[in-house]
Amino acid sequence: MTVTTVKWSLDDYHRMIAVGILADRRVELLNGEIVEMAIEGEPHAYSRNEADEYLTEVLGSRAKVRQDSPITLPNDSEPEPDIAIVQRLGREYRSHHPYPENIFWLIEYAESSLEKDLDVKSKIYAEAGIPEYWVVNLKAMQLIVFRDPQNGAYASQQTLISGTINPLAFPDLAIVVEAILNP
Template identity: 30%
Template structure:
């Protein structure tokens, strides 16, 4: 079944794009003015950013650059290729990747490079908590965080297994959390 999902773009009466098709469309300039993602064979256009969303990305980026600039590569809203079937092409709001940064000059980062992926969720909350969670877990990304702007909570998922994470914990404003990779660096959630 997995091999069929990879090679057969027609599933359940719907046409699903392969990663190769998506990349060909992108290289031909079809997405030139849009931020798009390929998730389970479907194209999602990322909408306009609300002020609250933009502010959260700004704060996250600043915090992670201050704390981890010499320990990991910090990539806000840049491509991450997920190769486990079906292949996906996503742009997480923030990703922490293995060093050195020079390796990403000639290739996109992929799931094996990722230490942490963060999505800031307002209008994308349902997709971030379902389809993206499954994709990140399926690709063994060790840690997935959702900054839920609706509840003002940080949802931390760890221990990927199949298409789920075995450990989930929610943090409220003012609570501290540390990454699995860097337990010596607590981050206070604003």
């Protein structure tokens, strides 16, 4: 017996949301598959919230910091990154979630979802052309920085535990790594 899985399009996913099929579920669409999101523990919530406040202050009017909100990608994916740093488009986001061209960089905080964030999501984001993607490994207290998307993968990966990092979108801005890790 062969098992065939069904791939869902963005339109299918949006129709399911509109009619309430997914109302009581914490899910996201990844490569056409509806995937349950991990339950968020205290370290995850704390660190994400602190980083959100820090980045909002540091970025000021340069960018919008969105927390736990969907982004729409062309590879039948609509993930909900922990933090998305996007263009300030104001009310335009009433009619659509940020597209790849609106995204400066994404951040995921990971404990139980580490493997998914490092493997599955990094490929989805690279394939969509997201220029920069950060994963905070809450178990090891590391910031893993992915850059230079090429052929569905990031060509550059760097692991930081301290110091500063300059986002590609704002090279004049020094982000304190410890403020993102929040140990």
